[in-house]
Amino acid sequence: MLAEREAHATLPARDLERAKRFYAEKLGLTPNETPGGLMYRCRDSWFLLFQSGGSASGAHTQMGWQVDHIEQEVADLKARGVVFEEYDWPTLKTVNGIATTGGGRAAWFKDSEGNMLGLIQFQA
Numbered sequence: 001m002l003a004e005r006e007a008h009a010t011l012p013a014r015d016l017e018r019a020k021r022f023y024a025e026k027l028g029l030t031p032n033e034t035p036g037g038l039m040y041r042c043r044d045s046w047f048l049l050f051q052s053g054g055s056a057s058g059a060h061t062q063m064g065w066q067v068d069h070i071e072q073e074v075a076d077l078k079a080r081g082v083v084f085e086e087y088d089w090p091t092l093k094t095v096n097g098i099a100t101t102g103g104g105r106a107a108w109f110k111d112s113e114g115n116m117l118g119l120i121q122f123q124a
Contacts, residue, residue: 012052022112064118
């Protein structure tokens, strides 16, 4: 059954070369180039960027990473030029790009293609 299988994300990219530069320069990731696009391994998981004529909506989190120290991860990514989303909604407020949520702390940013990516540090 599916509960016993690994899951992965696939993200659209209008410009794979631009995306490849973003993921290398900003996130420090190196792809394995495949006929289907750019495959990235992160620990025990992977995701694929594929060539698409459409655009990502960026309206919701499409993929995320679980981190141990969100402040440090955000600071490191900001130092590489990543711009974090800021929210000031009745149900969600960020301070320096980081929000406290019911399950922990989270931060969001868009990649070069408009995909919304997130970081989460769960409460201990």
